[in-house]
Amino acid sequence: MRIAALLVLCLLTGSPAAAEQKAAAWGINELMHSLAQVKESKATFIERKHLSLLKTPLEFSGTLAYTAPSYLEKITLRPKPESLVLDHDKLVIRTGAAQQRRTLTLQDYPAVWAFVESIRATLAGDLESLNRFYLVSLEGKPKQWLLLLRPRDPNMKSLVTEIRISGSAAQLNSIEIRETGGDYSVMQISKDDS
């Protein structure tokens, strides 16, 4: 169960969004405010994992969907189907051909919760939740920004050094997770216009 719970890390992906915003006196509060305006979005993703155990990186692709304030789903289509659906504090994971299904309550798995909030709270513009799990800093301009999240929890810190979320305006472009020991993964997000 614990292991399965970690599948949730898949949620470290983002979805695009768009909103009008102004450049004057721009900072973290303004970014969060404009992100909070997005009520719904869909996107496709390509994720690459670079692992020291492997000769070549692993590649996954699929779709993402977000509905404000707390629904998020990640459907992996290739190479093997898998889905993660987050709704409020419940996370449902379906893996494999056997359609195994598991439901987790976030409060029971603090590390999972932290991972999940990194993306959901960013999408929702919920700075309070981000601060609860991470030291948050922001670089760049409204057109091209980079959100840096460094874990507060010691357990989480021993696994992940940094989560880097880049975007332009109210849209997320990529999510990069840097693990301790040099492994890393990058997820590129493209807005689904359909």
Place this chain on the structure above:
Amino acid sequence: MKRRAVALWLAFLALAILVASRVQIGADLSAFLPQSPTPAQELLTEQLRNGVVSRLILLGIEDGTPEAQALTSKRLAQQLRNDRSFAMVNNGEESALAKDSTFLLENRYLLSPAVTPEHFAANALHDALENSLQLLGSPAGVLLKRLIPRDPSGEMLALLDETAGENRPATQDGVWMSRDSKRALLLVQTSAPGFDIDAQEQAVARIRKHFAAATGSPELSGQRLLLSGPGVFAVEARNNIKNVALYFSLFTALLVSLLLWLVYRSGRVLALSLLPVASGALAGVAAVSLGYGVVYGVTLGFGITLIGEAVDYAIYFFTRLGRENSPDTALDTIWPTLRLGVLTTVCGFSPMFLAGFPGLAQLGLFSVTGIIVAVLVTRWVLPVLTPANFSTMPPALLSGWLMRLIGQASRLRLLVLVAMVAAIISMALHRGPLWSDTLSSLSPVPATDLQLDEALRRDLGAPDVRYLVIVRGQNRETALEHAEAVGAQLDRLIRNNPSDSASPLPCRERARERVEVQQLDCAPSSLFSRDTNQPPLTGYDTPARYLPSEKTQRARLAALPDAKTLRANLQQALAGLPFRDDLFEPFISDVAATRNRPPLTQADLRGTSLGLQVESLLVQRDSGWTALLPLRGVTDAGLIRQTLAQPADTGVVLLDLKQESDTLYQSYVREAVLLAAGGALAIVLLLFISLRSPRRVVLVLAPLAAAVIVTTAVVLASGQQLLLFHLVGLLLAVAVGSNYSLFFEREAFRRDHFVTCPGRAAFYREDDSSVRAECLAQPGISKHEGRDDARERTMVSLLVANLATIIGFGMLTFSGVPILTAIGSTVALGAFLSLLFSAVMMGNKVAA
């Protein structure tokens, strides 16, 4: 002769004190466990006294911020782990599980059920590696990437998954915390067994000490420690009953003394009145101690109730001391009636000796001994200790008022009749069970503590073990082998396919794909598929999980290939997969190392919490070894029992602890009702033999029967279920009340009367009222003169005795110990009604 009585009494007291001072007080539930148990009851007893569950202590830390509570939890756990009083301490910290994880990892090839020769063939390894690759790609890869080079076949994950069914509490700040963050939670197992209350008391004290030390710093102050669990309850119950026995008996004695003072205005009467009580209580404790070796707290608490009853005898004695009665002769005239009252009481309680349930038998022995000694002291010791010219004068105002009241009591006859009818109707219409039917209703634990316990257990997901499979073997190895066989059966049940593993595609597999198919195809074809989504159980624990039998371990060792074969198979399996070359060298060397190892023994588990689990689930008895398999999430015990019974001769037992204990309790209730009926019958016989008149017997018994019926109806109407102790209370009420009705009956039909007139005393026959008329005809006669002084004194003594009884038992109602409350309220009400109904039925004759 007189001196001899006193000397005998003093010698007896000395002996009783000697015996009573060495008494052992027990407070656990074992007071309520049978003396000659069935095998299932024996297991139940063993579990309640000594089992894993009996050793658990649940801790909650409240009233701090979550962060502060978490810090306290870590500090407290650290200290408790260094304390040998505790075999296991768990607060959810990961570091505490490190030893367990290491053990699992190092012994994974001996422990994993997946280890078979085919498991390491090239194609199986290829599948396993593909699985590992997917896991690496998944978020879990962050954790697993360190493990995969050592364990590409996923043994460790399989082992962790086996424990996954357990409910785990929520974690916050690295420790267990209730979901609302209000309290941090810890689970502790004591080294000492649950029935050793002294050891449990020490353990509780040590926890409190460690908690005080852990919260010593100012930023952690103000936090509160909550404790619960069987041992904690036993300790509290013992202290509670000790306190109740001490303070309530002191307080009751004080109130009764006050009453006696108000009536008699004499310190000497006070002091002497308490002698029969004290002697009786001492004798009772001594008798139980000699008879049973241990006195249950309940019995001791019962001692107070004796005050209410035994003090009556002294009251009868002192109230009769007047101008006409010297101490030597005071009891002579009423002695036959008093003796009959005592015999009635003894008859009522004697059947309790026969009870198969030691708690009840002790109560019987205690009461009978106490009452007999108290009355003997009253009869032969008190007169010697009372000065010859001593007399008491009940206030004339009181006796006049009382006689008038008694004379008019018969006006209430209609009311009593209505009350009786109403009581009988309300009992007949009573909804729900009359008798509380769980053993726990005998528990001396207050309801608030039980609620706390329930809350903590819910937060902790702590085992609330109800179903246990018991497996026996001649030695450890055979017990483990049998446990493995049962485990295999349970596994099939969990997969919902208990019939046989031979069926290649179980119903449920197909059902997953198409529900309709399952309903059409499977349901009729298999007995077990009627509820495919709900297996009869969700999981179980077994000692064989972390200590497999040697046979199984040897089979697994034999399944491990040598390094050369494994390397070749692995080479083949890696084809087409992106894993780095030589990545799996740790795997090859781990397998090779395991092949050279001897099987695990119980000693290898020492120091891990897994070892503790094995130890508690695998116990040695005189007759051999027993493995316990607690079941989780049982929804269909019948199916499990049926499945386990299939190989008929294995001696596997599915024990339902709740059902077993409830059955036990119900048998007690049946027995107690039977014995009480026997007691009632003995009383009736005794009265017939003594009174030799059916009419008199009916007159004596009618008020008692009415009192019992109305009291029972009131108890039920107040929303309580009848406990065993209500029955004991009713019995005691009859015992006390019989004195009242016997005295009333005696006074109502006494033929010879005694009249006092100024200057002379005279007897007269009832049908010859000339003496009385002559007396009353004298000039200047006061209202009080010319009346039957002895009769008035008897009536006053009944009133005072009744008040003393109501005080004594009424006080118990406030004790906060459920069973004592039950006894107290029943007796107080029952005794009062006995007196009232006696007056209503016979008062007009008495006060004529």
